[in-house]
Amino acid sequence: MSNYVPAGICKVQLDPVCEDGTPDATRSAIVACNVLNIDINTRLTDGFSIEDPSGIPGQNCIELELPGTQRPPEIVVDTCNVLDPEFDAVASGLNEIVALASGGVATQAAKKAEDCLCACEEGEEPCNRWTMTIWSLNYCSGASGKRNTDGRFYVTVFPNIEFQPQAGTVSLTNELGGSRQYLAYGYESSVGWRGPADIIPAEVDFTACSVSFPSDVCPPGDCGCGGCDSEESVPLAATARRRRTATPAAPAADIPDASELIPA
Numbered sequence: 001m002s003n004y005v006p007a008g009i010c011k012v013q014l015d016p017v018c019e020d021g022t023p024d025a026t027r028s029a030i031v032a033c034n035v036l037n038i039d040i041n042t043r044l045t046d047g048f049s050i051e052d053p054s055g056i057p058g059q060n061c062i063e064l065e066l067p068g069t070q071r072p073p074e075i076v077v078d079t080c081n082v083l084d085p086e087f088d089a090v091a092s093g094l095n096e097i098v099a100l101a102s103g104g105v106a107t108q109a110a111k112k113a114e115d116c117l118c119a120c121e122e123g124e125e126p127c128n129r130w131t132m133t134i135w136s137l138n139y140c141s142g143a144s145g146k147r148n149t150d151g152r153f154y155v156t157v158f159p160n161i162e163f164q165p166q167a168g169t170v171s172l173t174n175e176l177g178g179s180r181q182y183l184a185y186g187y188e189s190s191v192g193w194r195g196p197a198d199i200i201p202a203e204v205d206f207t208a209c210s211v212s213f214p215s216d217v218c219p220p221g222d223c224g225c226g227g228c229d230s231e232e233s234v235p236l237a238a239t240a241r242r243r244r245t246a247t248p249a250a251p252a253a254d255i256p257d258a259s260e261l262i263p264a
Contacts, residue, residue, distance in 0.1 A: 004214060006136035006154040009035050010225035013235055014090060015131040015196050021160045021189025024129075029196065029235030031220045032087035036179065037078040038134065040186075040210070044068035073209055075132075075161060075184040091182035093128055093165040132158040132184075133195055133236075135219040151214025157200055158210045159189035186210060196236035 012035045016027035045068045052062040077091060089097050089107045098106045138154040140146050148154075161184040186209040194200040199217050219225060220235055 003141035011219040041074040
C-alpha cells in the first residue's frame, strides 16, 4: 500500500439517477472534460446550549449543550473557459439541450427553470439528481513522479448529487474568461448502486455521501485522459465491469517529469 497524490481532474461523468439513487434510464449519461476544480465543503447545523440557573449563585439546575449535526456536503464545481453544452446545461439547471440537424448540440435559455429539469417518472416532481464520478491521475508521494501501482487513477464517486439553480453572470468577450461555477448538494444513495461500470470496489461499504479509491478502470475515452472529441469518449456502461488486469500499463510518455508535480 502506498500514499496517493491526485494530480488534477482528468474527466467527470454524470449518470442520471432518481431521488433514491436508482439509475434513471430515461436520461443519458454525460462526460465532461472542462471541469477545472471541485471543492467539497462540510456543512453543519447550528448547535446551541441551554442553561437554567439554580438558587445557588454560580450553579445551574440544567446545563444542556447540543453540537451541530452534519448536513449534506456542498459541492462547488468550477469549469474552465471551454463550454461543454450538455454538462453546463445540466449543472446550471436553467438551460435545455437542443439537438442540431447539422450535428452537435446547442443550449437554449428556458422560460421557466422547471421546464428544463427532467422528471424521473411522468407525473413526479422534476429532479436534477446525478451520480458524479471523478477521475484524477494518481501518483506516488515523493519526488519520483511515477504513476501509482495501486491504481492508475484516483476515483471519487458522489452517488447522489442535486445541482442547485443559482444566479450568475456569463460574459461574451474577446478574452478567454468564460469560466463558470456550479453548486450541488451531495446525498446518500439508498439503493446501493455501485456507479458506472460497477466502479466502486465490492469490499467498500458505500453508505456515505462520497467515496474515494484507487482504480485501473479507465475514464471514457483512452487511459491517457485525452479530449472528449474521440469516438471512444462515450460514457462508461451503467452495469458492465472492466477488470483491473485487462487494463494495459501506462506508456512511458504518459508519466510527467517530477518537476511538473513537485513545487519548486
